[in-house]
Amino acid sequence: MGLKVLMLNWRDMGHPEAGGAEKYLVTVAEGLSARGHRVTIRTAKYPGALKDEVVNGVRYIRRGGRLGIYPLALGQHLMGRHEADVVIDVQNGVPYLTPLIRRRGVVNLVHHVHREQWPVVFGPRMSRLGWWLESRVAPQVYRNTPYVAVSDSTRVELSGLGVDALRIQVIHNGTDTTPLDGTQRSANPSIIVLGRLVPHKRVELALEAAANLLTEMPDLTVDVVGSGWWEHHLTARAQQLGLDGAVTFHGHVSELEKHHLLARAWVHALPSLKEGWGLVVVEAGVHGTPSVAFREAGGPTNSIVHGRTGLLVQPGIENFTSAVRTVLVDDEQRRRMSDEVAAWVTQFHWDETVDRWEEALMLASGHTNH
Numbered sequence: 315m316g317l318k319v320l321m322l323n324w325r326d327m328g329h330p331e332a333g334g335a336e337k338y339l340v341t342v343a344e345g346l347s348a349r350g351h352r353v354t355i356r357t358a359k360y361p362g363a364l365k366d367e368v369v370n371g372v373r374y375i376r377r378g379g380r381l382g383i384y385p386l387a388l389g390q391h392l393m394g395r396h397e398a399d400v401v402i403d404v405q406n407g408v409p410y411l412t413p414l415i416r417r418r419g420v421v422n423l424v425h426h427v428h429r430e431q432w433p434v435v436f437g438p439r440m441s442r443l444g445w446w447l448e449s450r451v452a453p454q455v456y457r458n459t460p461y462v463a464v465s466d467s468t469r470v471e472l473s474g475l476g477v478d479a480l481r482i483q484v485i486h487n488g489t490d491t492t493p494l495d496g497t498q499r500s501a502n503p504s505i506i507v508l509g510r511l512v513p514h515k516r517v518e519l520a521l522e523a524a525a526n527l528l529t530e531m532p533d534l535t536v537d538v539v540g541s542g543w544w545e546h547h548l549t550a551r552a553q554q555l556g557l558d559g560a561v562t563f564h565g566h567v568s569e570l571e572k573h574h575l576l577a578r579a580w581v582h583a584l585p586s587l588k589e590g591w592g593l594v595v596v597e598a599g600v601h602g603t604p605s606v607a608f609r610e611a612g613g614p615t616n617s618i619v620h621g622r623t624g625l626l627v628q629p630g631i632e633n634f635t636s637a638v639r640t641v642l643v644d645d646e647q648r649r650r651m652s653d654e655v656a657a658w659v660t661q662f663h664w665d666e667t668v669d670r671w672e673e674a675l676m677l678a679s680g681h682t683n684h
Contacts, residue, residue: 316352317352317676318351318352318397319352319353319398320354321354321355322356322387322401322403322404324383324404325358326339328360330361330543331543334594335406341664341667343372344370346675348371352373353373354373354375355372355373355375357375358380359378364376384411400420401420402423408448409455409456411452418679419679422456422460422461423461425591425613426465426467426468426589427472428448430514431587432444449475453476453477461483462485462671465486465590465617467616468590468612469484483670485670486662487596487662489593489659490597490664499577499578502534502535504578504580505524505534505536505579505583505642506575506581507536507540507583507584508539508582508594513544517538520634520638521548521551521561523635525556530639531642534560535562536561537579538563538564539564539567540565540566545565576600580641581641583606583638584607586607586614588612589607590612590613596659599658602653602656604648604652606626606641607627608634609627609628622655623659624641
């Protein structure tokens, strides 16, 4: 008999701010459901979303807002309205603190530590409160709880906050195989930026890098793929930089169009402040598109093999511009990295991700078999 699994996460894939973290969770949820487990995702409501629905075998309950979802989920659990053998408590900066009302059967999923992001998203007071919750309160509340991190860099960061490294299991993202017959690289140098349009993704740096290279490469183009509340700022910045004819803001696109754009690009730029893993790196790699990212972002140090599948750089727009330029102008290195990244990403499989999650949940719930 399958497990009853409850997942707590403030966004699902339909949320306007959904990203790689939601892709990871929903893929695991649907994989578990296909294996006979009863999976429920409790998440926040958002415009256009149904309060209750079942999608691909997974039940969704949407209540509360961005912050209200946390006490609401705990309250519903406390009143016994969630019957679950095991809970996946997704800590996206703010913890659900589920162990306060469940002594066992909880797994804490952390994509990355948000130390650098708090000041970017919130003011000083809220930043201090958020970091206190994440760095002080959460490690105490979850001190007897198993953790799952999506990369070795996140595991190291959690250990630095006092989480016992022996309780942290790393379960990587998988990747989708999306064959695109006939899709060719663009004839002109091209950069793609893929992800949510929010401040900590720092898309501005990719735009600045492009502007710096435009004199040398007048036919350079930039495809910005994704949506978010920061888009108006980015379009204004592109105009200020004189990129009107070079950059295209595609907004949210279909999976097929996303992969088509990835396959056409010469380089994927990831200037993000922080990433747990960088699913977009692997998505680009499927099509042989190497990535450039900052080493300080954490996760990319695990999803990019420096010099082989992409480039990792030190802080600074000059370093980022130089690395993007190298990929664009060095045809031999770009072709070599393209071949290497396409081969390297084949080791990541969603089936294996679901396998490891199923084992972790069986262990956490006290079940040894189905």
